[in-house]
Amino acid sequence: MNSVFNGGAIIETDGLTREFRIRDGRRRRLLTAVDGLTVRIEPGAAVGYIGANGAGKSTTIKMLTGILVPTAGSVRTCGLRPVPDRRRLARQVGVVFGQRSQLWWDLPVRESFRILAAIHALTRAEEAERTAELVEQLELGGFLSVPVRQLSLGQRMRAEVAAALLHSPRLVILDEPTIGLDVLSKQRLREFLISERQLHGTTLLLTTHDMGDVERLCDRILVIDHGRLAYDGDLLGLSRTVGAQRVLVVDLVAPGPDLIGLDGAMHLSSEGGGLRQRLAFDAEQTTALKVLAAVSGKAEVLDLTVEEPDIEDVVRRIYAESR
Ligand SMILES: Nc1ncnc2c1ncn2[C@@H]1O[C@H](COP(=O)(O)OP(=O)(O)OP(=O)(O)O)[C@@H](O)[C@H]1O
DSSP: OOOOOOSSOSEEEEEEEEEEEEEETTEEEEEEEEEEEEEEEOTTOEEEEEOOTTSSHHHHHHHHTTSSOOSEEEEEETTBOTTTTHHHHHHHEEEEETTSOOSOTTSBHHHHHHHHHHHTTOOHHHHHHHHHHHHHHTTOGGGTTSBGGGSOHHHHHHHHHHHHHTTOOSEEEEESTTTTOOHHHHHHHHHHHHHHHHHHOOEEEEEOSOHHHHHHHOSEEEEEETTEEEEEEOHHHHHHHHTOEEEEEEEESSOOOOOOSOTTEEEEEEEGGGTEEEEEEETTTOOHHHHHHHHHTTSOEEEEEEEOOOHHHHHHHHHHHHO
């Protein structure tokens, strides 16, 4: 089903830049949304593209998919030039926007799939085989004949993903795919993406604010800050680079005073009159076990969990360091 793609990088950009002319009060000025981005992504990779609001993620995706023309630099997606080769590129790329639907609102899900199969010129056999595979893996069977507007968010997102992947694209770009989903729907979607990658060698590029998406799906992370690449590496390296804080949450046997002044930990908050307390610590400087030992010296601990660094926190720290 895939069109032949002759090796090489799936995404390759060199000094990719996009400026916008914007109005700043009465004056007009140039805003550089993406600033000299140079990256190479190999087939089969799973890459998280993260950054604060307005960092330049959507603008990059638009240039990768041929929706926006770069103002400088070069870009190749699946070996093609996104703008002039946009139609050929559409056969190789699937895009999922968490906030926007690509399905026909009033039509049953099955009909949307039929239209998309026709657009991508799948044969009857290809269409039937791929639809069956996606229906099974994404558990769509229960609502194939339901109009899209009647679906729950979790059902709709699964249908969106199936629609974007119906033509077995080599590259799937997902923009906030799990936003607003409940835990179970998130898990199902992630499991599907993992298996799709394993089975078909699909390359994934996703933007997300959800640390769980990054942890479970991505083996490489690109951080963009004010249009510039601020980090390129794995999650462990990212946490190390920024020395992100982790949080130990302790449930005490009895309510108690705030646990302040502990070695290597900072009291963040208390609930239930001090029954549950949250303590931040720097994983570079100490360990959860040491913090726990310090807590045990002051109060009896019933239960505990360690919260991983919040992705926003990680990104904020990167920004602080890059200034
Ligand atoms: N068409 C446009 N005209 C003018 N400025 C734009 C345009 N599109 C984007 N921008 C600006 O470019 C910058 C980058 O925006 P972009 O949407 O790429 O960020 P983002 O990282 O995707 O943010 P978010 O997470 O909020 O979607 C922002 O300052 C934005 O206001």
